[in-house]
Amino acid sequence: DAGVIQSPRHEVTEMGQEVTLRCKPISGHDYLFWYRQTMMRGLELLIYFNNNVPIDDSGMPEDRFSAKMPNASFSTLKIQPSEPRDSAVYFCASSLVHNRGPPNTGELFFGEGSRLTVL
């Protein structure tokens, strides 16, 4: 398997522009997570999905951020309008719930991240 695939790897944009980050999870995984990483705040969970349904979006910073998962193999994280403080590395991760274990025991498989710079 190719692993979790994120695009773009790098994006530089100007304040006010719309940004769309994309993620393809590992085939067969039923959980998908979006994280944001900055020097100041470390890794923050933004939102996660189970079977394409958003379960917890309490980490989404504000209404400018939205995430969708239209099918099991694709998710987007959109920022509109973008601001300089949104500059960060955004990671997507996917996970498989093991049938015999509780849902919090599955390993997270991370993509290589999308580095966003908003000028």
Add this chain to the structure above:
Amino acid sequence: AQSVTQLDSHVSVSEGTPVLLRCNYSSSYSPSLFWYVQHPNKGLQLLLKYTSAATLVKGINGFEAEFKKSETSFHLTKPSAHMSDAAEYFCVVNKLIFGTGTRLQVFP
């Protein structure tokens, strides 16, 4: 309530000496605990995990961690550091709660 505390933001060791990265956790139920490693400009990779089986967990690259319920700790150790171990290490409780990370530097 769930939380995780990584007690050191930076750890520096010489190559060939032992590594200790400390992690304390809080969980309202029996926890699952993980250590992930992140090399520069890369995503995170699982080193090892504890999910209520053996309390001493062995992971990749010679790392291991011991779950100590009485101390609510899950410290990561390695007997002999390698230059390639230089990276950021994250302790995680219950899959989703990440610590702030410990940056490991290894000097020749």
